[in-house]
Amino acid sequence: MVGVGSPTQIIYLIALKTFFMIKILIVLLSVLSTADTKPYPTEFGIASWYGPGFHGRQTASGVVYDQNLMVAAHKTLPFGTVARVTNLENGRQVEVCIVDRGPYVKGRVIDLSSSAAKALGIKGKGTARVRIEDLGVVDVD
Numbered sequence: 001m002v003g004v005g006s007p008t009q010i011i012y013l014i015a016l017k018t019f020f021m022i023k024i025l026i027v028l029l030s031v032l033s034t035a036d037t038k039p040y041p042t043e044f045g046i047a048s049w050y051g052p053g054f055h056g057r058q059t060a061s062g063v064v065y066d067q068n069l070m071v072a073a074h075k076t077l078p079f080g081t082v083a084r085v086t087n088l089e090n091g092r093q094v095e096v097c098i099v100d101r102g103p104y105v106k107g108r109v110i111d112l113s114s115s116a117a118k119a120l121g122i123k124g125k126g127t128a129r130v131r132i133e134d135l136g137v138v139d140v141d
Contacts, residue, residue, distance in 0.1 A: 023063045024071065024097055040077060040134040045109030047085065047130040049117030050102070059100035067114035073100035074110050077134065084133040085110065087120040094119045095135065 051067040059065045061079040077083060081098040094116045103111040110132055114123065122128040 017066075017068075020064060020066045020069065024069065024099060039136045040081075042134075043109055043132040044088075045130065045132075046107055046127050047087075047110045047112055047117075047120070047122065048103055048105065048108050048127045049112040049114060049123060051114035051117075061099045063099050065100065065113075069113055070094055070096045070116050070119075071099045071113045072096040072110050072116060073102035074098045074132075075101060075103075077132075082135045083110075084135055085112065085116065085120065086131040086133075087122060088129045088131060090121050092120045 050073070054065050055067045057065055059073070065071070072083065072085070074081075074083070077098045079098055082095055083098060084093055084095050086093045094112075096112065096116050100111070103109070108127070110130065112120065112122075117123040120128065120130075
């Protein structure tokens with residue numbers, strides 16, 4: 001049995017994280033190569049977050065959801081879109097990659113990963129008023 005923190009477990013976790021990051025990058029690059037270059041308008045609304053119940057499950061884009069990455073679900077932004085989300089209550093900002101569809105709760109505009117919600121300071125409260133800006137095509141070189 002592999003012990004907690006053993007070299008084998010650490011290597012496995014690094015490989016798993018790398019695999020998820022590569023899949024997100026592939027989706028991002030494939031979508032951006034065919035995406036309309038016209039940015040979506042800035043959007044305001046209520047953000048929520050989703051995490052443990054969806055961790056490790058396949059998203060609508062095909063990548064496996066990792067609650068520890070800066071990813072999000074949005075109803076209309078194309079998969080692979082990089083969006084800046086600003087918490088209007090405290091001014092904190094994060095950049096997330098859209099990899100899923102949602103939220104499915106009336107009045108909400110984006111579902112953030114657990115990590116993104118924590119960085120924005122909304123994890124404890126559960127929701128916050130936010131601004132969402134489409135950052136468009138990001139140079140990955």
